[in-house]
Structures are given as structure tokens and as C-alpha cells.
Amino acid sequence: MTRQRQILLDLIDKSGKHLDAENLYQLARAQDSKLNRVTVYRTLKLLKLEGLVDELDLLHHEGDQHYYETRMKREHAHVVCLRCGKIEEFFGEPLAEMRAQVQKTFGFELVVVRAEMGGYCPNCQMLREQEMREAAAQ
Numbered sequence: 001m002t003r004q005r006q007i008l009l010d011l012i013d014k015s016g017k018h019l020d021a022e023n024l025y026q027l028a029r030a031q032d033s034k035l036n037r038v039t040v041y042r043t044l045k046l047l048k049l050e051g052l053v054d055e056l057d058l059l060h061h062e063g064d065q066h067y068y069e070t071r072m073k074r075e076h077a078h079v080v081c082l083r084c085g086k087i088e089e090f091f092g093e094p095l096a097e098m099r100a101q102v103q104k105t106f107g108f109e110l111v112v113v114r115a116e117m118g119g120y121c122p123n124c125q126m127l128r129e130q131e132m133r134e135a136a137a138q
């Protein structure tokens with residue numbers, strides 16, 4: 001495994017966050033100043049093709065960025081706040097049940113299960129209510 005692959009895999013694996021290609025490029029460069037953007041983007045593509053990382057769009061809540069996370073992690077659903085971009089990960093039995101049901105219903109052998117849900121986090125619900133009250137008062 002080449003050095004840039006190892007750097008990127010480690011960053012994706014250890015961040016615990018959902019980083020986009022530009023974030024990863026900046027972090028990788030801090031470790032190896034010789035890395036350039038093209039190499040980083042190309043390496044991400046390869047890691048994805050090899051099934052080591054997943055590419056997510058997370059409902060495109062910040063525009064058209066894509067985010068990367070390791071495949072080593074247990075399957076989970078992403079819950080995205082459409083206002084502040086907060087991301088929660090839902091690890092739960094229902095996801096495994098859904099996988100089993102889909103396989104049974106359609107006779108598919110699933111290799112990837114991805115679920116994304118969008119809405120407003122508790123804090124943004126409060127802010128939205130406040131905004132609506134203010135708008136109504138005007």
C-alpha cells in the first residue's frame with residue numbers, strides 16, 4: 001500500500017467524522033506536503049473502487065460535496081440536519097431487519113446498504129420556531 005493510500009485511509013478511519021475530499025486533502029497535506037489535490041482525489045476514487053471506503057452525499061446538505069467513511073464500520077443510517085449540517089449515525093436493529101427483508105423480497109444479495117434521512121435537529125427546530133414567530137410578528 002502506498003504512502004498516500006495509508007495516510008488517507010488512516011484519516012478516514014480515525015476522524016470519526018464525515019470528511020469531504022477537500023477536508024481530506026488539507027489534512028493529508030499537513031502530514032505530507034508533497035501530496036497534491038489530484039493524487040488525493042484519485043486515491044479516494046481507488047479506495048472507493050476497492051470497497052475500502054464509502055462515498056456518501058449526505059443529502060447534499062452543503063452543496064455537491066461527497067463525504068468519505070470507512071467500510072470497516074458497522075452499517076448505519078445517516079440522519080442529517082438540513083439546517084446546520086449536524087450528522088447523527090443510527091446503528092440499530094431495524095437496519096439489519098430492513099436488509100434481511102429486502103434480500104428476501106427481491107432475492108438480492110446486498111453488498112451495500114445505505115440509508116439517509118433529513119430533517120431538523122432539536123436546536124434547529126427551536127431556532128425555526130423562533131424565526132417563524134418573528135416572521136409572524138412582523
Ligand SMILES: [Zn+2]
Nearest residue numbers: 081084121124
Ligand atoms: Zn441543526
Ligand SMILES: [Zn+2]
Nearest residue numbers: 069076078089
Ligand atoms: Zn457514517
